[in-house]
Amino acid sequence: MVTIRLFAAAADAVGSRQLEGEWAGLTVSQLLERLAEEHPRLARILPSMATAVNREYAEADRVLQEGDELALIPPVSGGSAEARPLFEVTSEPLSADEVSARVTNPYSGATLVFVGTVREWTKGKRTILLEYEAYPEMAVEQMKIIGREIEERWPGARTAIVHRVGRLAVTEPSVIIAVATPHRADSFDACRHAIERLKQIVPVWKKEVWEDGEEWVGSQLGPDWMHTKR
Numbered sequence: 001m002v003t004i005r006l007f008a009a010a011a012d013a014v015g016s017r018q019l020e021g022e023w024a025g026l027t028v029s030q031l032l033e034r035l036a037e038e039h040p041r042l043a044r045i046l047p048s049m050a051t052a053v054n055r056e057y058a059e060a061d062r063v064l065q066e067g068d069e070l071a072l073i074p075p076v077s078g079g080s081a082e083a084r085p086l087f088e089v090t091s092e093p094l095s096a097d098e099v100s101a102r103v104t105n106p107y108s109g110a111t112l113v114f115v116g117t118v119r120e121w122t123k124g125k126r127t128i129l130l131e132y133e134a135y136p137e138m139a140v141e142q143m144k145i146i147g148r149e150i151e152e153r154w155p156g157a158r159t160a161i162v163h164r165v166g167r168l169a170v171t172e173p174s175v176i177i178a179v180a181t182p183h184r185a186d187s188f189d190a191c192r193h194a195i196e197r198l199k200q201i202v203p204v205w206k207k208e209v210w211e212d213g214e215e216w217v218g219s220q221l222g223p224d225w226m227h228t229k230r
Contacts, residue, residue, distance in 0.1 A: 002026075002064050004035075005071040010049065013041035024068070028053065029060035031070065032107045033182050036156045044151050047105040047158040047180065049074055060106035086160045087143035089136040089204075094164050094173040102160040108180035112187035114195055116175040118168050122208065131207040132165045132174060139163065142202045146194050150179065154186045159194060163204055174206075 002023040011017045014035075023031050028051050036043035051058050052071040064070065084102055100113050118130050147159040160178045168174055177194045181187040198204075207216045 001066065002031075003069045004031075005069060007072070008074045009045055010042060010072045010074055013045060014039050024064055024066040026064055027060065028058055028062045028064065028070065029106060029109065031064065032060075033109075033156070036107070036182065040155055043155040045074070046072070046107045046156060047103070049105075051106055085140075086147060086158075087140050088162045089134050089139050090162060090164055091166045092164070094162055094176050096173070096176055096178075099160050099162050099176040100178045103158040103178045103180040105158060105180060107156060107182060108158065109182050110184035110187040111178060111180040112184075112191045114175075114177040114191050115173050116195070118170050118172050118174060120170045125208075125210050127170060128209045128211060129167050129169050130174065131167050131209065132163070133205050133207075134163065134165050135203040136165070139202050139204060143198070145201065146197045149197065150190045150193060153193070154181055154190045157181045157186065157190050159190070161194060161198065161202075163198075163202070165204075 001020055004019040004021075006014055006017050006019070023034075026034075032046055032051070036046055050073040051060075052073055053062055053064065053068055055069070055071070058070075084098070086102055094115075096113050096115050100111055104111055118127065120127055143161045143163075146161065150157045150159050158180045161175070163175045164173065175195075175198070177191055177198070179187050179190045179194060181190055205216060207214055
């Protein structure tokens with residue numbers, strides 16, 4: 001018999017402060033996966049939680065033994081589990097490793113990172129640089145919508161989207177999307193959903209600067225943006 005202790009939001013999501021079951025032999029991540037399948041409300045907040053076994057913090061690959069007590073630990077009051085926001089518009093250079101770290105958690109079995117970069121040639125024209133502009137406050141809110149869509153479609157998924165603005169040279173990253181999911185196949189589908197939706201509803205525009213001129217290229221907003229409601 002293994003006992004699970006739940007606190008705060010985790011207890012509310014499950015409707016109980018303690019669960020018991022024949023879970024000996026499972027790893028922590030395997031048991032969390034089962035919990036997520038049985039309790040969809042819990043699945044949405046699991047990525048923000050730490051885990052402890054027998055009152056010591058435990059890694060995802062820890063194998064549970066008969067008589068163990070697993071605790072799900074939400075972020076403590078006065079602190080935050082996220083050093084950086086999951087959704088952001090910034091003028092600072094982007095790092096794939098740093099954005100990936102925002103979503104990595106003991107519950108995820110795969111983390112997929114998409115990096116959009118400035119390419120040199122487009123339709124036979126040589127690009128010198130791109131200049132990105134955004135409506136940042138609205139852009140972040142729309143990114144959050146995408147994150148919620150992914151959580152609803154792929155339970156347990158955690159998404160981060162960071163878009164850069166300003167002048168970017170060829171090969172520099174303009175957008176990074178990281179998606180962590182319990183199953184690797186879901187990470188591919190969820191990441192594709194994120195980048196396609198970003199092009200449809202997130203207010204970001206780019207100016208292409210060529211050797212012989214420049215032009216604002218149609219905004220990334222697609223035809224669905226007016227019909228998005230969340």
